[in-house]
Amino acid sequence: MYIVSLSYIAPLEEIDAQLEQHVLWLKQCYADGxxxxxxxxxxxxxxIILARGERHALQLRLAQDPFAQAGLxxxxxxxFHPSMTVAGLEILQDRPNA
Incomplete structure (x- = not known):
């Protein structure tokens, strides 16, 4: 599992101008699992984004974020490898052979 910390490097006005496209991109990433x-x-x-899968695939997908493409x-x-969670979030825990 991965924690992605996204940091703005442009003014919020520029972020807001791309926000709708960013949200569409997020929704597709959720749909893709x-x-x-x-x-x-x-x-x-x-x-902050919690993600799963292969690191290289994640890096490729992050490069497609409209914020990344606009240099924002x-x-x-x-x-990280979560070994404990609160009840209800067990799906996040690492499992052998998962």
Whole structure:
């Protein structure tokens, strides 16, 4: 699993101009099963995405984000292996042979 920390490197006016396309891109990533959760940072300096799958595939998909294509954001990817979760989120836990 991956935590993607997206950091804006452009003014919010430029972010807002691409926001509708960014949301469409997010929805497609969810539909494809790549993303598990996402949302804005507070204060509004970027966002966080929980993702699964292959790192290379994730990197390719992040490059397709309208924010990335317009040079508006930087993406930091952290891989982690969740071993414990609160009840109801067991699907996030690493499982052998998964």
């Amino acid at each position: 790549l993303f598990l959760a996402s949302g804005r940072k507070e204060p509004r300096t970027g966002g 954001a930087r993406y930091d990817i952290t891989e």
